[in-house]
Amino acid sequence: MSPKKLGLVTALAITLSTAAVAQEQVLNIYNWSDYINPEAVAQFEQETGIKVNYDVYDSNEVLEAKLMSGSTGYDLVVPTGAFLERHVQAGIYAEIDRSKLTNYGNLDSVLTEKIARHDVDNKHNVPYAWGTIGLGYNEAMVKERLGDMPFDTLDLIFKPEVAAKLADCGIGLLDSPAEVISIALNYLGLDPNSEKKADLKKATELMNSVRDSYKYFHSGKYISDLANGEICVALGYNGDILQAQSRAEEAGQGNVIGFAIPKEGTLVWFDLMAIPADAPHPDAAHQFIDFVLKAETAAGISNYVYYAVANTAAEPLLLDEVRNNPGIYPSNEVKANLFTQNAHTAKFDRLLTRAWSGIKTGR
Amino acid sequence: MSVSTGAAWIDKSASGMAKYNIFRSVNWGRLGVIAVPALWLGVFFFIPFLVVFKISLSESAIAIPPYTAIFEWDLEEAYATFKLNLGNYFYLIEDDFYLDAYINSVKIAAVSTFFALIVGFPVAYLIARSKPSTRVVLLALVILPFWTSFLLRVYAWMGFLKKNGVVNEFLLSIGIIDQPLVMLQTDFAVYIGIVYTYLPFMILPLYTALEKMDLTLLEAAEDLGARPLQSFFMITLPLAVPGIIAGCILVFIPAVGEFVIPALLGGSDTLMIGRVLWDEFFLNRDWPMASAVAIVMLVVLVLPIMLIRNAQGKEEAHS
Numbered sequence: 001m002s003p004k005k006l007g008l009v010t011a012l013a014i015t016l017s018t019a020a021v022a023q024e025q026v027l028n029i030y031n032w033s034d035y036i037n038p039e040a041v042a043q044f045e046q047e048t049g050i051k052v053n054y055d056v057y058d059s060n061e062v063l064e065a066k067l068m069s070g071s072t073g074y075d076l077v078v079p080t081g082a083f084l085e086r087h088v089q090a091g092i093y094a095e096i097d098r099s100k101l102t103n104y105g106n107l108d109s110v111l112t113e114k115i116a117r118h119d120v121d122n123k124h125n126v127p128y129a130w131g132t133i134g135l136g137y138n139e140a141m142v143k144e145r146l147g148d149m150p151f152d153t154l155d156l157i158f159k160p161e162v163a164a165k166l167a168d169c170g171i172g173l174l175d176s177p178a179e180v181i182s183i184a185l186n187y188l189g190l191d192p193n194s195e196k197k198a199d200l201k202k203a204t205e206l207m208n209s210v211r212d213s214y215k216y217f218h219s220g221k222y223i224s225d226l227a228n229g230e231i232c233v234a235l236g237y238n239g240d241i242l243q244a245q246s247r248a249e250e251a252g253q254g255n256v257i258g259f260a261i262p263k264e265g266t267l268v269w270f271d272l273m274a275i276p277a278d279a280p281h282p283d284a285a286h287q288f289i290d291f292v293l294k295a296e297t298a299a300g301i302s303n304y305v306y307y308a309v310a311n312t313a314a315e316p317l318l319l320d321e322v323r324n325n326p327g328i329y330p331s332n333e334v335k336a337n338l339f340t341q342n343a344h345t346a347k348f349d350r351l352l353t354r355a356w357s358g359i360k361t362g363r
Numbered sequence: 364m365s366v367s368t369g370a371a372w373i374d375k376s377a378s379g380m381a382k383y384n385i386f387r388s389v390n391w392g393r394l395g396v397i398a399v400p401a402l403w404l405g406v407f408f409f410i411p412f413l414v415v416f417k418i419s420l421s422e423s424a425i426a427i428p429p430y431t432a433i434f435e436w437d438l439e440e441a442y443a444t445f446k447l448n449l450g451n452y453f454y455l456i457e458d459d460f461y462l463d464a465y466i467n468s469v470k471i472a473a474v475s476t477f478f479a480l481i482v483g484f485p486v487a488y489l490i491a492r493s494k495p496s497t498r499v500v501l502l503a504l505v506i507l508p509f510w511t512s513f514l515l516r517v518y519a520w521m522g523f524l525k526k527n528g529v530v531n532e533f534l535l536s537i538g539i540i541d542q543p544l545v546m547l548q549t550d551f552a553v554y555i556g557i558v559y560t561y562l563p564f565m566i567l568p569l570y571t572a573l574e575k576m577d578l579t580l581l582e583a584a585e586d587l588g589a590r591p592l593q594s595f596f597m598i599t600l601p602l603a604v605p606g607i608i609a610g611c612i613l614v615f616i617p618a619v620g621e622f623v624i625p626a627l628l629g630g631s632d633t634l635m636i637g638r639v640l641w642d643e644f645f646l647n648r649d650w651p652m653a654s655a656v657a658i659v660m661l662v663v664l665v666l667p668i669m670l671i672r673n674a675q676g677k678e679e680a681h682s
Contacts, residue, residue, distance in 0.1 A: 059645075061645035061646065061648075062645070064645075064648065065644065065645060065648075067427075068427055068428060068429045068648070069427070069428060070427040070428060086425060086648075089425045090425045090426050090427060090429070091426070091427070092427065170526075175631075177646060214631070215548060215630075216548050216630060216631050217631045218631075228527070229526075229527070230525060230526055230527070346423060346425065346648075346649075349646075349647055349648070349649075350647055350649065353642055353643075353646045353647045354458070354460070356642075356646070357460065357634075357639070357642060358460070360631040360632065361631065361632045361633075361634045362632045
């Protein structure tokens, strides 16, 4: 073998081996179920050559229990704001290196400012998607019982005489104490993030006064139950209710589902991408975050999951039915009425859960 | 004659066997055999139990892991701190919410066990008295549901019991009711779920007890003038007692701590200790408190049952 040839072979071998190393790169993502368009992951793998292991959860509590036990092996997780706030306190996350994010400027700065309430200067997070908690309703069933009363009011679930009329067709509430109580506090004109015992008592009294009209507290069941007429009103996440809406259309049983953001104001939540401090592949995680921040990717996700993205550059690429759906992208007046729910102290969490168990079990 | 043979495959726990035999004579072969299950129980039951007990004595914290250490070394300063927190147990006693949850769990488990016995006994009786060839088929049918996921079967019950589910549609169509019954999200649905799920655990020990029964005893009773019902209550039932006890325990214990069935089929007012545990762990993120709830459940509910079983075992060994 001539020296020249040998050099060529060596060069080839080196290229091959670096290719092999690149192929071995992996990224372990832990995200909410049904929260991304499948093409996005495939495209990321194709563009970067990084193999993505995509795992899903359906509650912040499950995610938190895993993170709190430590060494999960995940590189990227997507907790909701109040949870991220606690996780940052516990030192779970590494800081995001913005110099690696070329598309960070695409983010909606009005929203990132709101998010900074959970995480000072947004050091540990990049927003993934956001949404509200609102009222899902079965138009015909509610009209039949309430006449021409508007749908966009929390009176449906918090005013005893109104809720009582809906009891027979079924009201379902999220089984999420912090979120529901903050909405109840806000409905009462109190600070939704109040940790005062007296305020919690007022919210508990309000809930107890309507408790008998509720069918259940559950954070997932209401999607299919709304769609097939098992319940007629639900307090739930906007994207879930919009999903119930399209399921009802597909089923063709004549159930028409609507979504309304209550005029009394409601909670806005943000799901935030974060990198655990012990993530084995932080670089790949940064690459994925940057990929999600691209206008095309963000728009693709929003168009698919029917949740809003905090990405200004993505707006022109959204489908009309998504962009103009006030349930997904509410108007500025409505936005002004939204509040965030912040993490509570452990002491208040205990009082809250105890009060919530009391409400749920009616004792 | 030992009447306990019927349920021997379940109720003779490894620790029980170890105790009797080791003291009688040291038989190394036996000891070796016993060591395997004892080791298993030690590694997969006793050590985890100690870990949970340890966590129950710490305090919750916002950290990884989310509780404080009980024992801390400082090698440089050469001192160790040892901090026990009994607050969780006091809190358990102070707040009658937990007592309510324990009582309600016991009530639901007891009622379910009773119905499982009522339903399971005739089935076990039928299987034990049928031809051996049929017996195999019937037993297979009892075990068959285990081949599908437990969760799927509970979801299937949701399909049956919901407002426009199979049961309501059927009752409406034949005109027995004119308004759909509310069955899902009630205690009723929880009872159905538990009885359905744990029925095989009732049937199998009952079957073993009934199958081992000496049928000539019944003939003797008949010769002596006993009517069928009389001989059932005076002979069959007493001989089935070990099977009844084993079956009841196998249904009762898991039913007390059941979480999935009340969560899916029960209403939000179905208060059970399994759900309280879930709330403590996931909503409160209070691992120490959740651990305390679990430990108390074990001590209050399971220990007395095990002690009773042990006492019974000794009685049988003496007779």
